[in-house]
Amino acid sequence: MKESIVTHSGMVQNISDGRALVSIIAKSACISCQIKGSCSLSDVEEKIIEVDLYEDDKDIKVGAQVTVEMKESLGTWAVLLGYVFPFLLVFISLVIFTFIGLDEGLAGLFSVLVLAPYYIIMYLSSRFLRKRFTYRIQ
Numbered sequence: 001m002k003e004s005i006v007t008h009s010g011m012v013q014n015i016s017d018g019r020a021l022v023s024i025i026a027k028s029a030c031i032s033c034q035i036k037g038s039c040s041l042s043d044v045e046e047k048i049i050e051v052d053l054y055e056d057d058k059d060i061k062v063g064a065q066v067t068v069e070m071k072e073s074l075g076t077w078a079v080l081l082g083y084v085f086p087f088l089l090v091f092i093s094l095v096i097f098t099f100i101g102l103d104e105g106l107a108g109l110f111s112v113l114v115l116a117p118y119y120i121i122m123y124l125s126s127r128f129l130r131k132r133f134t135y136r137i138q
Helices: 072-099 104-113 115-124 126-132
Strands: 005-016 019-027 044-052 065-071
Touching: 005 072, 019 065, 065 072, 072 104, 072 115, 072 126, 104 115, 115 126
Parallel strands: none
Antiparallel strands: 005 019, 005 065, 019 044
């Protein structure tokens, strides 16, 4: 079974050290629906992503219109790492701290503080994550 690919069109902003900075326009889901006229400009956001260039991408120049692709499963992992796992960590630690008899305020504070090691670990593993979460130019 072929894996699903997510694509975005964008424009190359800068090229250096075998990497290209590509500006893409991220649109909310309502932009493509039939009542898109009721959506505001706040539903559209420009994002700059870093794309590794390969041998067949060497002819790309600054200002070129390109299509960037990423495996859909990587988007799922990004949501899990960025939103779901931190939420579960806070929720589970809150239940544990409350269960062991801490005051509700302290349990809430400690539950939020549990996120600090999580994000430190995420920061320290950024090299690994950068290799795993890759974009390609079509």
